[in-house]
Amino acid sequence: MALFNPPEHLSCHHYATHANSGWLRVDGSGQSSYRGMTEYHSILFCTRGSVRLAIADELWELHEGQMKFIPRGTSVTAIFSDDGELLDAYFEVVDFICDKVSLLQLQELRQEVAYDPEPLEVRGAIHSLLNTLKVYLNDQALCAYLHELKVKELFWNLRAYYSREELAAFFWPILGESKFHSDVISAFTCNAKVAELAERVYMSTSSFYKRFREEFGISPEQWIRLQSNKQILFLIQDYDLSIGEIASQLSFNSQSTFSRYCSKNFGLSPLQLRRTLQEGTSSEELLQMSYHNE
Template sequence: MYITYYMKDGSDRKKGSMFKYFEFPAKEVLEKDSFEKCNYLIFNLEGEIKYIYNGSIHRELHTGEMMFLGIQANCMLTLETEAKLLILGFDELYSLCDKFTFQALSPIQSMLKYEFDTLDIRYPMDDFLKLQIEYISNHRFDSYLFDDKLKELFIIFRAYYSKEELSMFFYPIIAKSMDFKNMVLANYRNDMRLEELAEVCLMSKRAFQRHFKEIFGETCEQWILREKSKQVRYYLSVTDCSFKEIIDKLGFDSSVHLNKFCKTWFGMSPTDLKKTLNIQKDCLKN
């Protein structure tokens, strides 16, 4: 199930950012996809987790470790045991102080060869996380407290983790090489064409296509279709959207167009795909 599904909240907290605490059963599967347009900090307080990052990195997240999944990340986490997770979702940094912190890390980051990795949860981060769970359990969080705690979190990062550790850990939001990718993801809309995307990224169509292929490893047209397939799967599995709403949201011309698309990408009609996804969801719950 997508992390977004678990992070859904009825409030109108600004920018959708929040801490949430979960106690998951063994064998639960969590997914993070680039179209979710959110950064996640996942703190593993208890449990053993295997994950696949961007389709190629197969590793484990142990008890007492944390991972950062940037907006552009694709990740699948399989819980080998029961797990207790605290997850922070945010789409951007609020505090100018936080932004300046990451800007200061840029010179160090430019000398590093990026390799996705986790960090250990060390003192006083562990005590800070326990306090957040206490706030959540007693329904004490509001937007003012959240903003204060988010700032406090990054103060702990700056004070108790080295610049080298932070540069590697938060590489996806400070690396210059990520700027183009983040720009594409930030500006891409569900029904957008290549020409429109190139325009909002302030590039000619030819230059955009060339740069896109270098960064993403596929053509923009292929990527747009792949993103659309992910979003179809998301809307059918996580939301209560009707087929008509999905057609409107994702820019399909008609129900025939949606049906043809699903058969091409999933080998079945939208109705059968929704049934299959619901069965998978029920199996995970049981």
């Protein structure tokens, strides 16, 4: 069903308003991969099929009926199954609209809960909310006011159907996280130089080295290499992408530069790397191989 009298909706100022919270629907049948917007925090819901996710330095698989929180400033790539579908709830502020719980109160639980990065199962009326959102989005109901109300409704449901401990574990990545940590993740690009990363977060290289070791526990070079290798292993499994397209997406200057990087870090060319994965070698095994090539 289409909206009744679309010109009337389009003339409303809410349709012309830039929203700091809202909803996106991404259908894998029309595209095999999706790069999420990282300007805002997001909760990704798999509403059909399954979706493989590369979230910063982690690889995940999201199945129908599961959700995953993505902090602002995180690099996200999704590769869909044939029938895969995502709903992306994005927002600037985590707001439970409730006197009984707030983000500050969840921060107090941070030391008491173990961080569990596994996707969380969707519960209660959130199922109905997502189905309603799919209808709205399919009918091009792009009213900023409506989207904001539905994000608030989502947070009411989170408060209603999950314990504080579950919510603290779910939103753990932003509980007590330093600005430096989120700035580094936001500034990261594949195969970046340490000096480039330091410049992007407005620090001298020497200060960046010291702060980075304090926050991440390893050297910037080790971390950059690990994140770069994980991104390569994720994209190389998207067989719809050519090697040249992967090199471009990962910000390599040329396909030959990308090939040299793979040979140095994995001992394999990009095509050999893809073939090795097709033959059943896991990404984890290849990451271990890359450690020995340092």
